[in-house]
Amino acid sequence: MAGGPLSKQKTITMKAAVIHQFGETPRYENFADPIPHTENDVVMSVKAASIKNIDRSQANGSHYDRYKNLPAVVGTDGVGMLPDGTRIYAFRAGGTLAEKTLVRQGAYVLLPEGIDDVTAAALPNPGLSAWFSLYHRAGLKLGETVLINGATGTTGKMAVQLAKYFGAGKVIVTGRNSDVLATLPELGADTVISLVQSDADLQAALKAEQKKTPFDVIIDYTWGYPAEILLGILTGNDLHADAHRTRYVSVGEMAGPTIQLSSATLRSAAIELYGVGGGSISKEVMQKVPTEILPQLFDLVVSGKLKVETEAVALKDVERAWKQGETNGKRLVIVP
Structure with missing residues (x-):
């Protein structure tokens, strides 16, 4: 899901935040377009993706679910558009700090009107x-x-x-x-x-x-x-x-x-x-995340009952944003 090394079979057509070894700061580079591997994979055009602690721990190699292959595009979730124009939040995606990524059918939530891309990307985590x-x-x-x-x-x-x-x-x-x-x-x-x-x-x-x-x-x-x-x-x-x-x-x-x-x-x-962390929440509760909990969170923002402060940063400036980190409780969100 996070992509892989460039190859002769893949055309370089997108920009992404890429690491070549664990512990380095992601760099703004060319990277191969994601290619669907099964009929359940679909290419999402990324509109916004936040930088979170899990992204940092995967990038430095300390997370138990670290990248299996390098170079890799960082990012674990994001907001984007499907080929048919559907606007979604993808919660089981990888390589989201990029112009495009792969998502699996059903591994996303439809976004309501009234919430912008940056806020929608910052809210779930x-x-x-x-x-x-x-x-x-x-x-x-x-x-x-x-x-x-x-x-x-x-x-x-x-x-x-x-x-x-x-x-x-x-x-x-x-x-x-x-x-x-x-x-x-x-x-x-x-x-x-x-x-x-x-x-x-x-x-x-x-x-x-x-x-x-x-x-x-x-x-x-x-x-x-x-x-x-x-x-x-x-x-x-x-x-x-x-x-x-x-x-x-x-x-x-x-x-x-x-x-x-x-x-x-x-x-x-x-x-x-x-x-609270990976492994502490029951399977029954996790199953409610896409069907009940996330839709409620998005609706609370739309209704004005919940606020999340953000700082939007262009993808080309990802290296600076990564080094900067969050300030004053504002979630950093990368926008391709």
């Missing part, structure tokens, strides 16, 4: 992650208190909005980017806590919120040291205290891949630890 975390892993219930740790990224901002959509009574957010933190109340955050303060002040702020409304759900995008502080806040110190169930969902590791976790934390509080 953070939207699905936040949806899975809140609804399927945490099982968020009406009126519950949600704390989103590290909420200033694209997915964190999505989680703020979906928490309110699913009926959270209170949404508390933390983060390091003060400019983005200041905008989160507009998306539904009730309380904002900066991670850029002393441990003592951060602990005091978290304890104060925990005392007001105990945390029912924690969606954590940082892991590392901030997670240790949070779990420390949840650690009990009273044998006779009433248990309060807290579902802690780890989604990212911006602050580090490991933590130190005391046995006392798990024994003294009703903490349930979960994760």
Whole structure:
């Protein structure tokens, strides 16, 4: 799906973001047009494709589903047009940071009117992650208190909005980017806590919120040291205290891949630890992605109930965009 080396049988007619070895920055180059291998393959003209963590990990070779052949075109999903003019979001495509790619019949969702290509390309990855975390892993219930740790990224901002959509009574957010933190109340955050303060002040702020409304759900995008502080806040110190169930969902590791976790934390509080990523979502839920969840996410954007900030970059500038990374919670989207 991601293409392959140039050959005499293939005509070079498209531009693409190409890597020749793992770990290098994709370059804007000529690449062979994709050719359907079966009757179920169809060529899609790409209109927009976002740059995500999975794209980066595949390109650097660290992902378990890394490219089998090099050179390869990067990208895992995107928005485009089928030969008959149908506008789609392809969720099982490869090599989408290009002018064209192959998609399989049925491995896409029809896009509604009212959503532009760039937004449609940016939405699915953070939207699905936040949806899975809140609804399927945490099982968020009406009126519950949600704390989103590290909420200033694209997915964190999505989680703020979906928490309110699913009926959270209170949404508390933390983060390091003060400019983005200041905008989160507009998306539904009730309380904002900066991670850029002393441990003592951060602990005091978290304890104060925990005392007001105990945390029912924690969606954590940082892991590392901030997670240790949070779990420390949840650690009990009273044998006779009433248990309060807290579902802690780890989604990212911006602050580090490991933590130190005391046995006392798990024994003294009703903490349930979960994760969201490949392999953590049931087959039954995944089957609902193209038929129910993605259509709902697209409709929420069309109706104005969900927002995703984007930065569109021309395909020819992919090398600069790749090095730049996301800024202020805006999802980078490549436009051929």
